[in-house]
Amino acid sequence: MRHLVLGTIAALWAAGSLAAPAASPLSAQFKSGDLPDFDAALQTRQSAPASLRQTADTQVSRFGFRSQYDSRLGMTFLWAKKGAEVSTLRSSLTGQALHEATARHFLARHASALGLSQSAINDAQLFDHQASANGPVIQRFRQRVGGVEVFNRDISVLMDRNSRLVAIGGYFASQADATSLAAAKYSLSAPQAIVKAFANLGGKVSGNFTAGATKGAYRTWARPAGQGDLQLEADPRVKPVLYALNGKMVPGYYIELSAATRDGARQLDYGYVVSAEDGSVLFRKNLTTFETATPYTYRMLADKYGVPYDSPLGNGMEPFKKFDYTKSVPRKDAASRLITQSASNKISTQDPWLANGATSTSGNNVKAYLDLASPNGYSPARGDVMATTTAANTFDYPLQGDVDPSTTPAKNAAVVNLFYMNNWLHDFWYDHGFNEAAGNAQVSNYGRGGVEGDPILAEGQDYSGRNNANMSTPADGGSPRMQMYLFDGLVTGEFKVLDPASLAGKFTFGTAAFGPQSFDLTGTLQLVDDGVAPNTDACTALTNGAAVAGKIALIDRGNCSFAVKAKMAQDAGAVAAVIVNNVAGSPIAMASDNTTTVSIPAMMISLDDGNAVKASAGPVSVHMQRNPAVDLDGTIDEGIIAHEFFHYVSNRLVGNGSGLSNNQGRGMGEGWSDFNTMLLQVRQDDTQVKTNPTWNGAYSVGGYVLGDYYFGIRRAPYSTDFAKNPLTFKHIQNGVALPTTAPLAFGQDGSSNAEVHNTGEIWANVLWEAYAGFLQDGRYSFKQARSKVQDYIIAGLKMTPNAPTMLEARDAILSVADATDDADFMIWATAFAKRGMGLGAVGPDRNSTDNVGVTESYVVATPTP
Helix, strand or coil, X not given: CEECCCCCHHHHCCCCCCCCCCCCHHHHXXXXXXXXXXXXXXXXXXXXXXXXXXXXXXXXXXXCCECEEECCCEEEEXXXXXXXXXXXXXXXXXXXXXXXXXXXXXXXXXXXXXXXXXXXXXXXXXXXXEECCCCCEEEEEEEEECCEEEEEEEEEEEECCCCEEEEEEECCCCHHHHHHHHHCEECCCHHHHHHHHHXXXXXXXXXXXXXXXXXXXXXXXXXXXXXXXXXXXXCCEEEEEEEEECCEEEEEEEEEEEEEECCCCCEEEEEEEEECCCCCEEEEEECCCCCCCCCEEEEECECCCCCECCECCECCCCCCCCCCCCCCCCCCCCCCEEEEECCCCXXXXXXXXXXXXXXXXXXXXXXXXXXXXXCCCCCHHHCCECCECCECCEECCCCCCCCCCCCHHHHHHHHHHHHHHHHHHHHHHHXXXXXXXXXXXXXXXXXXXXXXXXXXXXXXXXXXXXXXXXXXXXXXXXXXXXXXXXXXXXXXXXXXXXXXXXXXXXXXXXXXXXXXXXXXXXXEEXXXXXXXXXXXXXXXXXXXXXXXXXXXXEEECCCCCHHHHHHHXXXXXXXXXXXXXXXXXXXXXXXXXXXXXXCCCEEEECHHHHHHHHCCCCCCEEEEEECCCCCEEHHHCHHHHHHHHHHHHHHHHCCCCCCCCCHHHHHHHHHHHHHHHHHHHCCHHHHHCCCCCXXXXXXXXXXXXXXXXXXXXXCCCECCCCCCCCCCHHHHCCCCCCXXXXXXXXXXXXXXXXXXXXXXXXHHHHHHHHHHHHHCCCCCCHHHHHHHHHHHHHHHHHCCCCCXXXXXHHHHHHHHHHCCCHHHHHHXXXXXXXXXXXXXXXXXXXXXXXXXXXXXXXXXXXXXX
């Protein structure tokens, strides 16, 4: 055994290349599917001192919000007491040095409430600082003991421009934990810890890891050639850390793994902390939930200022323009134009996107390409595509939506779009505080802090999936990876009753992911009977096969997969299958079960239409048609790109890739990302739309690829109008039925409210309520209102504790507003209260997976003298 040598990172790498130990037995239960996030510190029953709970109850902001306390972690968000808490520090320092010293002074003043020792305050590393001209001062610290980082233990100090303390967010491990280090020992080397983590992920290696390059606290380890079906796609990146658990500091390694199965069907990116004492997994997080310059010219779907359109259909689809949500909006491509710039006008530094003489879509912020074949990463030999210039300093490829994305011009145009959008978003957020020191992604950080060498890897038309998108976010210094996919084309066709005349007409229909994807047939419906109650669900072989043969089988939904139902009809000789929904509302798209082979067409009709058909006295003849569909490319849907981009922003700003590890944190991650899409889509002239006179219309996310510009991919559109979006704080809890006062796309029974996208809807809509409040505030122009909200979003993320609760994240934003402007505070407080997160609201436990435990409050906080 080796004793831990604190303060010398090199000593922790001393073991070098070692033979891989046997695979961890923990891996057996995780052979298939993605693994749940895990944080051992949140599973412990250890209790923080009760005195801190009492302090939280008495430490109240001037607006009445109480400090936040966690029974395992102690104080997690401390509001300054009512009144102006000013610094008494006497110092000759100025500028940033004074800001840092003042922040440490406030930490010392509140050391007892925060459970801090003076040595913990002295040893803490300042890793990010923000002092905007008209906003607050934020100093962010990471705990270190003996020079080694304590994993996921960060504290942010918020002050106003007059050095008044407003709040302290986050938490350190206690001094009592730190005293345990005397007996800490490293029994495992870094390579052995990598093998333990990879085994937990479901993989194994037969060779040795060899030491690679070091960068800061990290070292890469070259992966061996001998691997099983699950292969490491990149050399693991490792750094030694300390992990606070059950009153002690456990020495360990933080490890980032990128792996995929040989067939590319599963792609996994995870961050681990593995104990160096016994090899146990302490933490696991899925990282996916990506000089004077010569101007370059890009063909883009953008306005004359270079601001991207919402989608290939332009800006005319948001907000929804019809008063009836069931009405469709015609699709019409927007015209593209050539945009010339070296950087956008959104960034003060004017850092160039491309170096002089560059000829491909690989720049300082982004490396964009189409990843068309396994394994992951850019490889022209496999057919991957990186767009090259069409003329000097010019990328001019025809860019259109609703066209075949598989053609060479469409592929190149998609890459250029992906490159442009990621660069534009980089600039859009930079001056609001997401810069190098805050952990943004760049090849070169220009000496401004942070860890460089980590441009975004933006992968379009990715081979590894369909009908989705994702962003993987390692810690600063590791490249985030954005994966954009192709989507199934929009379905056109019809389900039409021809006879009897009493039923004649077109019905709404849902399609099937199995069976033929295009067809045109006419036939007579025949209700099935399988002889087993309820008889008409076709979950077993049909007993009325003779009657069904040559007919279109009419089948009730329920009790088995859609594909099994169609297969039973097929086996009986049916020419097609029609499933009748068993719940009110529109028919749905029917997923495949991936095991049943179906060769006949299938559609779904609604419960009401199905009942009417079954009640008919005579035969019912129908026409079923589904036309061939051309894939749609998510790589050119700017709203989806914006959503994925902000996953990396929120993940970097909260815990440096590891902070959004709990269910509420992941849910808010989805919400922050949806809100980034809204920041792109909401335009100054939107109030000219008749359905949106006071910013009360309906906005969607994902409308382009789904063809639904009312709901998009969410249960309700984003709206300040309860008649369009009735969801409030309590609807993050599983088992709380959704309101019936507004149309909803799905999830009415509330059984999946805690699913992260559903939880994220609540958070995003609160952010939209606040943004709409700023837009209606006479103090600000449209651009000023948007800029102010961006400032608050970034600063709020910097004040948000790791593994946050929604109320902690609420308080993080409110504290920044408190430090900036009382009227701004009231806009935010009113927005939170409107959706049930007002003064006195109670939220779920930090580690809850069902989000049960909400008590709503609609009380709006008001300032006290």
